[in-house]
Amino acid sequence: MDSKELEFTKMVEAYKQTIYKVCYFYSKDTDEVNDLFQEVLINLWKGFDSFRGDSNIKTWIWRVSLNTCNTQERKKKSNVSTIPLTMDIDLYNDTDVKSKQIQMLYNRINRLEMFDRAIILLWLENMSYQDIADVMGLTVANVTTRLFRIKEQLKSMTNN
Numbered sequence: 001m002d003s004k005e006l007e008f009t010k011m012v013e014a015y016k017q018t019i020y021k022v023c024y025f026y027s028k029d030t031d032e033v034n035d036l037f038q039e040v041l042i043n044l045w046k047g048f049d050s051f052r053g054d055s056n057i058k059t060w061i062w063r064v065s066l067n068t069c070n071t072q073e074r075k076k077k078s079n080v081s082t083i084p085l086t087m088d089i090d091l092y093n094d095t096d097v098k099s100k101q102i103q104m105l106y107n108r109i110n111r112l113e114m115f116d117r118a119i120i121l122l123w124l125e126n127m128s129y130q131d132i133a134d135v136m137g138l139t140v141a142n143v144t145t146r147l148f149r150i151k152e153q154l155k156s157m158t159n160n
Helices: 003-026 030-048 057-077 097-109 114-124 129-136 140-156
Strands: none
Touching (some): 003 030, 003 097, 003 114, 030 057, 057 114, 097 114, 097 140, 114 140, 129 140
């Protein structure tokens, strides 16, 4: 393995949970999440050489992950048929109280518009408003306003 591959592997290892979180926000289907994860890795690899370090690597990974998932979501809406592959892993079958609460929150978040989902996901990751603004291409003031509205919208939702 050359140094570029080793560096990329270390980066993926360090941020794979972040990538999975983004993918999980776009699908509850295990196969689809794994497909999204692979697409994100492909796009990260394609852009790895051109990443100049102007921004934080975590911010770059978030942006690539969100853009990839958004693109795949748009493609999915164009009714491209797929054949699901089977895997013996279930990331979403936790039954403890905390997991159920998190699932209820994710269910509410998934009813938001795609852009708002991305913003709240970044906020839930304890990213600063400035980092969220950088990832989403917004101003900090816009992030503040949007987060307030999103939180109010989530509070008013029922768990249906």
